[in-house]
Amino acid sequence: MQLSIFDLFKIGIGPSSSHTVGPMWAMFRFLKCLSVEGHLDELDRVEVHLYGSLALTGKGHGTDKAVVLGLSGCRPDRVLPEEAQAIVEQVQSTGRLALASCAIDFNPDSEIFFHNDEVLSRHPNGLCAIAYAGSHQLVRREYFSVGGGFIVEEDKVEAVALDASGSKVPYPFTTAKQLLDTCQQHSLSISQLMLGNELAIQGNEQTVFQLLDRIWEVMESSIERGCSLEGTLPGGLGIRRRAHRLAEELKAKPEAALRDPLTAMDWVSLYALAVNEENAAGGRVVTAPTNGAAGVIPAVLAYYMRFMHGANQQGMRDFLATAAAIGMLYKHNASISAAEVGCQGEIGVACSMAAGALAAVMGGSCEQVENAAEIGMEHNLGMTCDPIGGLVQVPCIERNTMGAIKAINAARLALRGDGQHRVALDSVIETMRQTGIDMQSKYKETSQGGLAVNVVEC
Ligand code: SF4
Structure with missing residues (x-):
């Protein structure tokens, strides 16, 4: 389905x-x-x-x-x-x-x-x-x-969300190749194809747009709330929130952006930190596609909305629709569960989704979008899940900043090319799946390996 x-x-x-x-x-x-x-x-x-x-x-x-x-x-x-x-x-x-x-x-x-x-x-x-x-x-x-x-x-075969409708869609796909072929056959962008499918699921365009707008609204709220709160995160690790202080610094020195063109990176990192500090505190976030990686897509989308010339509401909707198409490929053909494939299934997938989505709203062709998504995962392959103290804090919060910056770089690299590339997105998804199978279980959300055993909790 x-x-x-x-x-x-x-x-x-x-x-x-x-x-x-x-x-x-x-x-x-x-x-x-x-x-x-x-x-x-x-x-x-x-x-x-x-x-x-x-x-x-x-x-x-x-x-x-x-x-x-x-x-x-x-x-x-x-x-x-x-x-x-x-x-x-x-x-x-x-x-x-x-x-x-x-x-x-x-x-x-x-x-x-x-x-x-x-x-x-x-x-x-x-x-x-x-x-x-x-x-x-x-x-x-x-x-x-x-x-x-x-x-x-226990008695069901398929994983579905609670409210899944089971509707038939006009443009079904399970692989990136099918997705690209269908786009080409019907002269559609990936977001147009996705919105066509979503229309069949939700029944009318207005509902689809309202739901997309609501997702961005919650993402933005989690950024704003994360930037406004100070203090120590719960759980006993003593991790202090960083987003508030960074936001104050960036707002206080707008002229710094003139001297250092990479200041935009600090803002992207800020957005990711803010969302994941909120997540770590049990706050409201959008699972995108998981909570541990919930900061990557909002950070890259906020970068598009706040820093890119010509950004608009339609672009925001296209971004989310394109990102979702890429996420579906991982969900269908590999996994977005760190307990199955490690952090490559969380931060790696979020990075790949954000990279493809940013390439799309920056004017990329379907092939360039696929290329960006592929780059976004290729350089996250093998990433383990080893949260200290079993908390979604270290390395998780900072790792979202890395995923967001890498996604922007992946999109820009893909847009510098013509869409032709050696490694197909389908191949990298299969590689991620196989790498996850081979990964020792202590690196798959058990806190029995990696940073979780090499950093003293105090
Ligand atoms: S380290 Fe594990 S818990 Fe943390 S973001 Fe990655 S997959 Fe999620």
């Missing part, structure tokens, strides 16, 4: 799409299942079991809180960050959990089990929820959080 642009860009809360947003959706679904099957009046206990990467980095990534929120009926796209925090604190302090029409005893410390040494066979991010009436097991469901907030249920 063809994905929607809004499967790749989802409004959620931090800090992790696979460990926060996905598990919240899973538990929201479990709650619906209990309701539909009529168990809400008879159950008196719920247990949740986390496996693999969800267990190993679940504490730092807020998976336990996401479980509480999902069971409380919260959706990641609707719950306000302040409201989420209040709900979690109330459950922790009272030991009571409101499940739709009923309330049960629920102590997150004793009802959520972290199975650090067990991995479910289907995917490294597995969770299982069980509802009981006394000692009688009423319902047991397994879910897999497969990256970018997508979840798969």
Whole structure:
């Protein structure tokens, strides 16, 4: 089934799409299942079991809180960050959990089990929820959080977003070659093709535009909020927010841009830092295509909107539509889950999406867009995921700045060429997939290798 642009860009809360947003959706679904099957009046206990990467980095990534929120009926796209925090604190302090029409005893410390040494066979991010009436097991469901907030249920084959429509689209594609061939056949740009598909999914153009505008609005808000807040990020690493100070410095010295033409790079880094500090603090961000990498695309899009001559709303929509097309190729043919392929599946994919999208709005041909996306991934191949303390902070926040700058360079390099190039995007996506398979599991969102074991947490 063809994905929607809004499967790749989802409004959620931090800090992790696979460990926060996905598990919240899973538990929201479990709650619906209990309701539909009529168990809400008879159950008196719920247990949740986390496996693999969800267990190993679940504490730092807020998976336990996401479980509480999902069971409380919260959706990641609707719950306000302040409201989420209040709900979690109330459950922790009272030991009571409101499940739709009923309330049960629920102590997150004793009802959520972290199975650090067990991995479910289907995917490294597995969770299982069980509802009981006394000692009688009423319902047991397994879910897999497969990256970018997508979840798969135990009896389903395909990963779909919760609201996926299943609509038929006029221009289906699964590979970059198909995408380029279809664009050529119908004389369409990649964004025109994507908007044609999205029209079939959403039903009318106005809705598509409203949804795209809303995505950019949330991205901009996360930049502004990130730039306005000071202090230390939660989690115990003692990481101080940097965006606010950098924003003040840049705003105070506008003449610096005249002396140093690379000052624009500082602004791009600022946008990426701001979004990912918000994400690390559990704030509202757009999963793009994951939360850990949520700063790359807003930073590059803000660079386009604020620094490029002729930038406009249509360009912003084209940017997002093109980026989503590239993200779909990775989702379909490889993975956007760091637990499967490491950070190349997060920052690498976001960089590739942003590179292709920027090339498109800078006037690139479809071939140059494909080239930019390919360059954006080629130089992220093999990048591991090793967050210190299991938190989405180091190296994650700074790594978004690197992804954004690399994306801009990739777009510019591609636009200096004629679209002809040696390595096809499809080849680099397959290479990324194979590299992810070969990567040792300690480098795949487990915090058992790399920086996570070589930097003292204090
Ligand atoms: S290292 Fe990369 S993949 Fe891992 S949590 Fe951080 S941003 Fe995500």
